[in-house]
Amino acid sequence: xxxxxxxxxTDKYQINMMYAHWKQGSMxxxxxxxxxxRKLPFGNGYAxxxxxxxxxxxxxxxxxxxxxxxxxxxxxxxxxxxFFEELRRFRFTGNLFAMQEGTLVFPNEPLFRIEARVFExxxxxxxxxxxxxxxxxxxxxxxxxQRVAKGDKLLEFGTRRAQEADAAVWGARATYIAGxxxxxxxxxxxxxxxxxxxxxxxxxxxxxxxxVEAFRKYAEVMPDHVTLLVDTYDTLKSGVPNAIIIxxxxxxxxxxxxxxxxxxxxxxxxxxxxxxxxDEAQLPYVKIVASNDLxxxxxxxxxxxxxxxxxxxxxxxxITAFDQPSLGxxxxxxxxxxxxxxxxxxxxxxxxxxxxxxxxxxxxxxINKQTGMAEADYMSLPDESDFPNGEAIxxxxxxxxxxxxxxxxxxxxxxxxxxxxxxxxxxxxxxxEEIRSYHQKQMALFWPEYLRKLNPEMYRINFSPxxxxxxxxLLKQYQH
Ligand SMILES: Nc1ncnc2c1ncn2[C@@H]1O[C@H](COP(=O)(O)OP(=O)(O)OP(=O)(O)O)[C@@H](O)[C@H]1O
Ligand SMILES: O=P(O)(O)OC[C@H]1O[C@H](OP(=O)(O)OP(=O)(O)O)[C@H](O)[C@@H]1O
Ligand SMILES: O=C(O)c1cccnc1
Numbered sequence: 035x036x037x038x039x040x041x042x043x044t045d046k047y048q049i050n051m052m053y054a055h056w057k058q059g060s061m062x063x064x065x066x067x068x069x070x071x072r073k074l075p076f077g078n079g080y081a082x083x084x085x086x087x088x089x090x091x092x093x094x095x096x097x098x099x100x101x102x103x104x105x106x107x108x109x110x111x112x113x114x115x116x117f118f119e120e121l122r123r124f125r126f127t128g129n130l131f132a133m134q135e136g137t138l139v140f141p142n143e144p145l146f147r148i149e150a151r152v153f154e155x156x157x158x159x160x161x162x163x164x165x166x167x168x169x170x171x172x173x174x175x176x177x178x179x180q181r182v183a184k185g186d187k188l189l190e191f192g193t194r195r196a197q198e199a200d201a202a203v204w205g206a207r208a209t210y211i212a213g214x215x216x217x218x219x220x221x222x223x224x225x226x227x228x229x230x231x232x233x234x235x236x237x238x239x240x241x242x243x244x245x246v247e248a249f250r251k252y253a254e255v256m257p258d259h260v261t262l263l264v265d266t267y268d269t270l271k272s273g274v275p276n277a278i279i280i281x282x283x284x285x286x287x288x289x290x291x292x293x294x295x296x297x298x299x300x301x302x303x304x305x306x307x308x309x310x311x312x313d314e315a316q317l318p319y320v321k322i323v324a325s326n327d328l329x330x331x332x333x334x335x336x337x338x339x340x341x342x343x344x345x346x347x348x349x350x351x352x353i354t355a356f357d358q359p360s361l362g363x364x365x366x367x368x369x370x371x372x373x374x375x376x377x378x379x380x381x382x383x384x385x386x387x388x389x390x391x392x393x394x395x396x397x398x399x400x401i402n403k404q405t406g407m408a409e410a411d412y413m414s415l416p417d418e419s420d421f422p423n424g425e426a427i428x429x430x431x432x433x434x435x436x437x438x439x440x441x442x443x444x445x446x447x448x449x450x451x452x453x454x455x456x457x458x459x460x461x462x463x464x465x466x467e468e469i470r471s472y473h474q475k476q477m478a479l480f481w482p483e484y485l486r487k488l489n490p491e492m493y494r495i496n497f498s499p500x501x502x503x504x505x506x507x508l509l510k511q512y513q514h
Pocket of ligand 1: 297298299300301302303325326327328332335336339
């Protein structure tokens with residue numbers, strides 16, 4: 035079995051629908067789906083879009099091979115042989131528009147849009163959401179941590195606790211986009227060019243007769259990259275004093291101890307005491323690394339307590355998005371092709387939040403020319419007169435229509451980029467470094483009020499009057 039073929043990384047109901055479309059002769063009808071999430075994770079004021087690179091690779095390599103067909107044959111006796119022949123011819127021939135990775139994104143705006151034959155659009159829903167939901171979630175969690183670290187070095191340590199191997203490596207990549215500096219996962223380093231970083235474990239100390247001997251042996255062979263884990267027995271009575279002995283021995287060899295790592299206990303107290311001991315020993319250059327179930331709240335709290343920590347190693351809480359394990363992004367049909375062209379469709383729900391926004395939507399980031407800062411995101415239908423063209427625009431809050439904001443002088447930046455056109459890749463995938471620096475520029479467009487960790491201001495997401503009217507019209511149409 036070819037484990038790298040992701041074509042069957044989909045829900046069975048997609049294949050069932052493909053089969054039914056094929057049988058009913060509707061498989062080539064064109065449809066438009068948009069993917070979005072409804073609620074920001076972690077109570078954050080923004081999310082960080084990630085997942086596009088994986089989507090592009092996935093779409094480019096979609097193919098039902100012998101193994102896939104053989105498996106499908108065993109799963110459903112009603113599937114006919116000619117259907118499998120159709121699947122063998124399957125290629126993605128549609129359009130994909132998507133946000134660039136690293137873009138700050140908000141609820142209810144499309145993060146990507148698929149325009150394709152229903153046969154194709156249906157198959158890819160599951161995998162596309164899988165990539166978007168996980169990677170965007172982890173990039174957002176990492177961004178929260180990056181905000182509180184205020185420039186300190188951040189190491190991603192999560193692999194051992196990640197939800198399996200793909201999550202570890204793609205998660206590591208997402209954290210790097212959002213501002214982490216390195217990962218401990220060597221495969222993620224190899225796959226994506228993320229800088230790698232590593233200290234050593236308690237096992238190294240436990241495998242020797244004494245802590246100081248363990249430190250010495252390690253320093254002997256890694257003299258340029260020694261960070262010593264000092265909490266195996268007693269951080270202040272044994273670990274730090276032994277690390278100081280080794281630092282002095284390294285100085286004799288013209289080398290410098292890079293750091294010590296604290297991995298348990300009161301990290302504020304221990305880091306302050308350790309810093310004082312290192313400084314007293316004339317070792318101000320030795321950095322203090324901390325780890326142990328850290329997240330943005332503990333890091334922020336430790337900083338408030340005056341902890342003397344230079345480098346943060348963050349694992350479990352980050353890679354599993356511990357406090358909110360899913361983004362909840364959805365993929366909804368917004369239009370389908372009929373003789374007269376694309377017609378908008380709606381999904382109605384008793385829960386008003388779940389009523390979909392019909393029609394193909396363009397998303398613009400409205401940048402105030404006076405301040406250079408983002409004012410709102412604005413969605414409009416492609417052919418409508420309220421298209422933000424640089425003339426004064428009124429932003430009407432959809433839930434509170436009395437809340438109107440007028441912007442005179444702005445630039446409207448389209449956020450959805452063409453990625454595939456008629457099945458052909460039109461987009462140059464940026465390097466990871468380019469994505470990371472684009473993300474930093476994105477962050478700089480937003481006032482800090484939107485970026486704070488706790489109770490951030492809600493950034494405006496506005497629909498054009500034409501979209502709101504269309505929604506009302508379709509709602510009425512389906513009311514009985
Ligand atoms: N000064 C501090 N203020 C707030 N939280 C802290 C502080 N110091 C450590 N923590 C956090 O408290 C949590 C539990 O720490 P605790 O002291 O119980 O760990 P430990 O039992 O010493 O470590 P381990 O279980 O790994 O041996 C961890 O998430 C840690 O990051
Ligand atoms: O705490 P995290 O944020 O997940 O960071 C990674 C943890 O992994 C290692 O611990 P290890 O697997 O040896 O387990 P333990 O320290 O919890 O005993 C390391 O010492 C960190 O404590
Ligand atoms: O390099 C480290 O210190 C490290 C790596 C992974 C997990 N815990 C610690």
